[in-house]
Amino acid sequence: MGLEYVRITTGFEDYMPKDYVDLVKYGQFGKDYDIQELGTFKELVEEHPMCAGCFMAYFIRVFYASLPKPEDTIVIGTAGCARLQLSQAAVPFIYGNYGDTNAVASGLKRALEIRFPDKVKDVVVVAGDGGLMDIGFGMTMHSWFRRERFTTIMVDNEVYGNTGGQESGMSPKGVQLKMAPKGKKFDKINAVELAKAAGCVYVARISPTNPKRLAKTIKRAIIAARHFGPTFIHAYTSCNIEYSIPTEKVLEDARNREKKDFTFYEWMSDDVKNYFEQIESNKEGQEVKV
Amino acid sequence: MYYVAETKVDKCSTYKCNQCVLFCPEPNTLMFLKEKNFAYVNQARCKGCAICVYVCGDLLKRNCVEMVMATVSE
Numbered sequence: 040m041g042l043e044y045v046r047i048t049t050g051f052e053d054y055m056p057k058d059y060v061d062l063v064k065y066g067q068f069g070k071d072y073d074i075q076e077l078g079t080f081k082e083l084v085e086e087h088p089m090c091a092g093c094f095m096a097y098f099i100r101v102f103y104a105s106l107p108k109p110e111d112t113i114v115i116g117t118a119g120c121a122r123l124q125l126s127q128a129a130v131p132f133i134y135g136n137y138g139d140t141n142a143v144a145s146g147l148k149r150a151l152e153i154r155f156p157d158k159v160k161d162v163v164v165v166a167g168d169g170g171l172m173d174i175g176f177g178m179t180m181h182s183w184f185r186r187e188r189f190t191t192i193m194v195d196n197e198v199y200g201n202t203g204g205q206e207s208g209m210s211p212k213g214v215q216l217k218m219a220p221k222g223k224k225f226d227k228i229n230a231v232e233l234a235k236a237a238g239c240v241y242v243a244r245i246s247p248t249n250p251k252r253l254a255k256t257i258k259r260a261i262i263a264a265r266h267f268g269p270t271f272i273h274a275y276t277s278c279n280i281e282y283s284i285p286t287e288k289v290l291e292d293a294r295n296r297e298k299k300d301f302t303f304y305e306w307m308s309d310d311v312k313n314y315f316e317q318i319e320s321n322k323e324g325q326e327v328k329v
Numbered sequence: 330m331y332y333v334a335e336t337k338v339d340k341c342s343t344y345k346c347n348q349c350v351l352f353c354p355e356p357n358t359l360m361f362l363k364e365k366n367f368a369y370v371n372q373a374r375c376k377g378c379a380i381c382v383y384v385c386g387d388l389l390k391r392n393c394v395e396m397v398m399a400t401v402s403e
Binding site: 074075077078079081082083084085086087089090091092093094096097100103250286287288289290291 | 384
């Protein structure tokens with residue numbers, strides 16, 4: 040896409056759908072809204088079919104609201120809950136086969152660099168724990184080994200929520216699920232350390248309890264991926280259906296988990312650290328050429 | 330028949346706060362009117378998860394959001 044394709048041709052405003060006119064007039068395209076202004080502008084996601092109180096839905100809402108350049112972003116997803124909402128946004132979305140998201144993203148990013156040499160196009164993979172750490176493990180790791188420059192975000196609900204509650208590699212040890220009645224026998228995979236070892240330049244683990252910090256982390260991950268290399272965010276997005284969390288307790292659960300094993304953790308390479316120090320000292324927040 | 334959130338506008342506008350808006354999982358549902366400084370619910374889109382009630386009641390102790398039974402307008 041691009042900003043010039045978003046705008047409505049003069050004279051056609053009356054004939055376009057209301058939602059689209061609102062999106063162009065009051066939406067995020069070409070503007071830089073702070074996450075604290077959520078609720079005062081038209082969001083990129085119109086509606087979504089995810090469960091009531093789903094915190095993955097909340098994470099994706101904040102994710103779209105904090106994209107640094109939504110008009111130049113392409114999102115890639117795969118089978119799982121996340122794709123239900125990702126595909127409802129006004130941002131191009133590609134649906135990979137199960138597990139091949141990072142392979143698709145690698146090719147896409149390279150192609151975009153050739154097609155648009157004078158523009159930066161952000162490629163972001165948003166997939167679940169099954170897509171990235173179980174079934175897509177090989178392709179995820181190899182995209183990091185190859186130092187492909189895109190962002191990978193894992194929305195970790197610790198279960199295969201779409202298919203009835205089978206255990207995944209990210210489920211915590213000992214947890215009993217509908218399709219895993221004996222309890223899980225081994226530990227949760229340490230995805231953050233794996234990403235660090237595999238060559239990611241920016242790695243974060245976060246529980247979505249603080250929208251400001253969440254938005255900052257997402258922005259940093261996308262901007263670092265433009266110049267330096269692969270970046271990774273591991274986000275806790277509970278499944279209130281499979282883990283039987285009452286919907287009003289979902290945020291409480293996220294806060295409890297943050298105190299235990301999902302404490303906020305951010306690691307970046309020295310280059311990236313210097314770069315962000317440079318941006319943040321630059322008052323206008325303009326990007327600096329590397 | 331289902332529950333949806335409703336904000337108590339008079340009470341809400343006395344606080345300078347939009348925390349419930351920041352924690353709603355539904356986009357374009359819990360909205361914030363900047364000029365008059367209160368949050369309001371687009372009830373046709375609310376799924377009734379009550380996270381906003383937890384944020385406003387349990388966390389902030391302000392109790393400006395409550396769950397009400399949705400009525401069908403003829």
